[in-house]
Amino acid sequence: MQSPGALEISRRDLLAASAATVTVASAHSLGHAQTKATTAPQSTKVTFTVNGEGRELQLDNRTTLLDALREHLHLTGTKKGCDHGQCGACTVLIDGRRVNACLTLAVMHEGDSITTLEGLGQPENLHPMQAAFVKHDGFQCGYCTPGQICSSVAMLEEIKANIPSHVTVDLTAPAEITPAEIRERMSGNICRCGAYSNIVEAITEVAGRKA
Amino acid sequence: MRFDTPAATNPIDQGKVIGKPIPRIDGPLKTTGKAIYAYEWHDPNTRYAYGYIVGSAIAKGRIRSMDVAAARTAPGVIAVVTSDGVGELKKGKYNTAKLFGGTEIQHYHQAIAVVVAETFEEARAAAALVKVDYAEEKGAFDLTAAKDSAIEPEGGGDSGAGDFDAAFEAAPVKLDQVYTTPDQSHAMMEPHASIAAWNGDDLTVWTSSQMIDWWRTDLATTLGIDKDKVHLMSPFIGGGFGVKLFLRADAVLAALAAREAKRPVKVALPRPFLMNNTTHRPATIQRIRIGAGRDGKITAIAHESWSGDLPGGGPEVAVQQTRLLYAGANRMTAMRLATLDLPEGNAMRAPGEAPGMMALEIAIDEMAERLGLDPVEFRIINDTQVDPENPERPFSHRNLVGCLRTGAERFGWQERSKQPGARREGNWLIGMGVAAAFRNNLVLNSGARVRLDREGVVTVETDMTDIGTGSYTIIAQTAAEMLGVPIEKVAVSLGDSRFPVSSGSGGQFGGNCSTAGVYAACAKLREAVAQKLGFNRTDDLVFADGEVRSGDRRMPLAQAAGDEGLVAEDLIEFGDLTKTHQQSTFGAHFVEVAVDVATGETRIRRMLAVCAAGRILNPITARSQVIGAMTMGVGGALTEELVVDKKRGFFVNHDLAAYEVPVHADIPHQEVVFLDETDPMSSPMKAKGIAELGICGVAAAVANAIYNATGIRVREYPITLDKLIEELPEIS
Ligand code: FES
Numbered sequence: 044m045q046s047p048g049a050l051e052i053s054r055r056d057l058l059a060a061s062a063a064t065v066t067v068a069s070a071h072s073l074g075h076a077q078t079k080a081t082t083a084p085q086s087t088k089v090t091f092t093v094n095g096e097g098r099e100l101q102l103d104n105r106t107t108l109l110d111a112l113r114e115h116l117h118l119t120g121t122k123k124g125c126d127h128g129q130c131g132a133c134t135v136l137i138d139g140r141r142v143n144a145c146l147t148l149a150v151m152h153e154g155d156s157i158t159t160l161e162g163l164g165q166p167e168n169l170h171p172m173q174a175a176f177v178k179h180d181g182f183q184c185g186y187c188t189p190g191q192i193c194s195s196v197a198m199l200e201e202i203k204a205n206i207p208s209h210v211t212v213d214l215t216a217p218a219e220i221t222p223a224e225i226r227e228r229m230s231g232n233i234c235r236c237g238a239y240s241n242i243v244e245a246i247t248e249v250a251g252r253k254a
Numbered sequence: 255m256r257f258d259t260p261a262a263t264n265p266i267d268q269g270k271v272i273g274k275p276i277p278r279i280d281g282p283l284k285t286t287g288k289a290i291y292a293y294e295w296h297d298p299n300t301r302y303a304y305g306y307i308v309g310s311a312i313a314k315g316r317i318r319s320m321d322v323a324a325a326r327t328a329p330g331v332i333a334v335v336t337s338d339g340v341g342e343l344k345k346g347k348y349n350t351a352k353l354f355g356g357t358e359i360q361h362y363h364q365a366i367a368v369v370v371a372e373t374f375e376e377a378r379a380a381a382a383l384v385k386v387d388y389a390e391e392k393g394a395f396d397l398t399a400a401k402d403s404a405i406e407p408e409g410g411g412d413s414g415a416g417d418f419d420a421a422f423e424a425a426p427v428k429l430d431q432v433y434t435t436p437d438q439s440h441a442m443m444e445p446h447a448s449i450a451a452w453n454g455d456d457l458t459v460w461t462s463s464q465m466i467d468w469w470r471t472d473l474a475t476t477l478g479i480d481k482d483k484v485h486l487m488s489p490f491i492g493g494g495f496g497v498k499l500f501l502r503a504d505a506v507l508a509a510l511a512a513r514e515a516k517r518p519v520k521v522a523l524p525r526p527f528l529m530n531n532t533t534h535r536p537a538t539i540q541r542i543r544i545g546a547g548r549d550g551k552i553t554a555i556a557h558e559s560w561s562g563d564l565p566g567g568g569p570e571v572a573v574q575q576t577r578l579l580y581a582g583a584n585r586m587t588a589m590r591l592a593t594l595d596l597p598e599g600n601a602m603r604a605p606g607e608a609p610g611m612m613a614l615e616i617a618i619d620e621m622a623e624r625l626g627l628d629p630v631e632f633r634i635i636n637d638t639q640v641d642p643e644n645p646e647r648p649f650s651h652r653n654l655v656g657c658l659r660t661g662a663e664r665f666g667w668q669e670r671s672k673q674p675g676a677r678r679e680g681n682w683l684i685g686m687g688v689a690a691a692f693r694n695n696l697v698l699n700s701g702a703r704v705r706l707d708r709e710g711v712v713t714v715e716t717d718m719t720d721i722g723t724g725s726y727t728i729i730a731q732t733a734a735e736m737l738g739v740p741i742e743k744v745a746v747s748l749g750d751s752r753f754p755v756s757s758g759s760g761g762q763f764g765g766n767c768s769t770a771g772v773y774a775a776c777a778k779l780r781e782a783v784a785q786k787l788g789f790n791r792t793d794d795l796v797f798a799d800g801e802v803r804s805g806d807r808r809m810p811l812a813q814a815a816g817d818e819g820l821v822a823e824d825l826i827e828f829g830d831l832t833k834t835h836q837q838s839t840f841g842a843h844f845v846e847v848a849v850d851v852a853t854g855e856t857r858i859r860r861m862l863a864v865c866a867a868g869r870i871l872n873p874i875t876a877r878s879q880v881i882g883a884m885t886m887g888v889g890g891a892l893t894e895e896l897v898v899d900k901k902r903g904f905f906v907n908h909d910l911a912a913y914e915v916p917v918h919a920d921i922p923h924q925e926v927v928f929l930d931e932t933d934p935m936s937s938p939m940k941a942k943g944i945a946e947l948g949i950c951g952v953a954a955a956v957a958n959a960i961y962n963a964t965g966i967r968v969r970e971y972p973i974t975l976d977k978l979i980e981e982l983p984e985i986s
């Protein structure tokens with residue numbers, strides 16, 4: 044049996060073990076943490092607003108905001124692409140700012156106002172960004188799309204608020220909406236279908252400028 | 255409907271709806287969160303339980319024992335199903351590695367247990383408590399090391415014509431080079447996910463599948479139940495690129511877990527499991543030899559490829575395109591397959607051609623340079639209108655030359671510096687590259703059912719899937735065109751095993767074949783309508799504007815439906831036109847790059863693809879397929895590589911942080927041009943595949959552009975900074 048107790052464990056073994064997510068080596072420490080956790084309160088009541096509606100949930104403390112939305116409120120417009128903050132599919136707006144809902148626990152959002160894709164518009168009443176994505180075919184499979192749309196709505200506000208990005212050349216001049224700025228600021232939202240070129244066109248149209 | 259003679263003029267040729275840039279009909283659902291993906295099915299009256307997968311921590315060996323006592327008693331746990339507990343399960347026809355069952359471990363992260371709990375958090379925590387005692391065995395994980403042990407794969411695979419060795423020997427200009435492509439991951443955005451629910455012996459599964467009938471068959475086989483008992487649904491799929499072609503562990507685990515838990519169970523594979531639990535595009539080592547006369551005509555061409563897979567698997571068919579793409583009387587190709595104990599290698603977007611063209615199209619660029627020819631011209635000189643191995647067998651339609659010429663013109667190819675490393679803008683070295691695109695056109699039988707109701711609404715049902723390809727839309731367009739109704743009057747239901755079996759989505763065959771199946775069903779419905787409305791002549795029938803017309807007589811289409819509606823079902827069955835004629839799709843990729851002279855960082859500045867792929871059913875969705883493929887091609891050129899831990903036998907960078915796919919900042923505005931053409935040999939739709947053509951050649955065009963920018967020829971993908979930096983010029 045591969046044992047985590049062996050002192051001669053190499054760095055390489057350790058790396059492999061941590062990479063394995065569920066390996067014998069990691070099992071013990073996690074198991075330990077779990078045993079301890081049972082003595083602490085396991086669930087908490089949290090109240091927040093989602094798409095303008097007050098919601099109250101009694102949640103396991105480990106529940107991410109993403110799973111609170113998807114599994115408890117059945118707002119499945121927000122997607123789980125990685126659950127590790129690597130893809131942006133779970134992007135929602137919290138008090139207007141974009142956040143990866145998989146990287147934040149639901150119980151941390153007491154009193155917050157959360158907007159998901161469902162809160163932006165409906166099929167018969169699309170938000171301008173949703174309509175622009177349809178028009179420019181800014182998606183294919185549609186799985187990254189909720190994140191792209193939420194992200195782009197907040198991203199344009201960030202530019203308006205003059206928050207600079209990595210590609211902003213002049214920090215003293217007002218931030219501009221350029222394709223380069225859009226691409227840079229949207230790079231936390233992966234689209235494996237590769238709709239980027241069309242997404243930038245959709246966003247640019249909504250921003251009121253030509254790509 | 256049998257399709258064994260070239261398509262004559264038919265209603266599709268009207269082009270009133272087909273060929274029009276109609277936005278996706280599922281767009282409003284996908285942009286508002288109303289499209290329901292596998293893990294998201296929710297019946298308020300059902301209490302779903304959550305399954306969390308446990309994967310093997312070794313790459314090869316056996317499970318001696320599993321200790322699940324702690325997991326079983328952990329808070330919220332309902333059931334633990336283990337691989338050794340369920341014993342051997344029958345493997346489905348399409349998988350190489352087993353998905354679950356028994357004690358043998360064939361690869362790292364192979365599923366060995368599923369822990370079922372009331373909540374996701376509880377299941378995940380309990381899964382971490384499963385302890386496993388393994389008997390680890392030595393495995394082979396290094397393709398380079400295993401290369402010499404590689405053998406001719408089952409079914410052969412060597413091809414040839416003329417006398418390659420003699421012709422190569424005699425050729426005045428020659429190239430002999432080796433290229434490598436790494437293991438790659440599909441990395442689609444929706445992880446594999448299934449919900450399974452039993453009702454007595456009947457099993458319902460919501461899943462994420464490209465091929466409904468293959469999955470249904472293989473799931474029934476694995477569970478040892480009748481196929482009739484399995485109902486599979488997959489109406490929306492968050493990308494696949496080949497990794498959802500074949501049944502995956504999530505469906506098997508959900509079904510077994512639901513049986514054990516006596517509750518519907520949801521299972522999603524966590525992102526870090528995907529790369530090692532599922533399939534990947536296998537790495538290749540490719541040797542290419544080309545001999546040509548001073549006139550630029552290829553006289554000898556050879557392409558050999560080595561790849562590895564688990565026992566029972568197959569080779570990456572990277573030499574496929576070289577049999578067909580360029581002329582040359584003397585030729586040979588060969589593939590050799592090594593046994594590797596890595597996760598299963600299998601189809602990823604354009605299997606064969608994607609990695610094959612990565613190598614071949616650099617070789618062609620190198621050869622053009624040796625001949626002192628422009629790489630566009632060199633390709634044109636060596637065009638062929640017949641299968642070079644069997645010259646009596648023509649291409650059904652081939653306009654590679656048109657793609658190259660149009661592309662060169664549109665891209666401003668004449669601006670390219672003939673001298674590599676000669677164009678510089680500040681810190682950036684600028685270069686342009688070209689590559690041909692080539693992918694075969696495959697055809698699979700495809701069925702559909704069409705219903706007409708008294709409101710004149712047409713409903714299409716087929717088990718075809720839409721993995722982002724636009725199936726919903728082009729199927730609606732087909733029915734609208736055939737029956738003369740506006741597209742708003744067509745409803746499309748897909749991805750349900752209760753519907754007629756379709757081609758499914760894969761190998762870029764889905765668009766052409768599934769619409770051809772809908773065409774067949776609509777043709778049958780037209781006959782039924784004509785009969786119902788009392789039209790005696792059928793040769794001059796016109797279906798248009800919601801009416802049926804013949805001579806002076808016109809009747810509303812809806813009237814044929816009556817109160818009970820009219821239904822027709824048919825199947826397009828392909829004859830041997832793909833045997834008598836080589837059917838392929840063609841294109842040309844043009845890329846401009848800038849390489850940072852100090853860091854070796856490559857930025858893509860411009861991209862253009864010109865495609866000749868038969869009738870374009872919808873230029874919006876077709877273009878999206880191509881730009882998506884171009885984007886994936888950029889990933890293959892610059893960043894994508896599954897890094898093998900050659901000691902422990904697994905892909906180390908198994909998540910989206912470490913396996914680097916292109917992001918917004920990597921991709922410029924992309925141009926796509928479709929040549930106006932039809933291919934009547936392909937189907938009544940006269941369309942061919944497009945989704946995979948778009949990736950073939952892209953990476954080589956990038957590589958060639960980098961060479962043109964820097965004068966550095968990298969033959970090992972991906973072309974990362976470290977492979978350039980040594981040879982970059984001194985910074986002045
Ligand atoms: S699911 Fe949150 S970033 Fe990927």
Ligand code: FES
Nearest residue numbers: 183185187234236
């Ligand atoms: S639309 Fe499929 S990942 Fe973006």
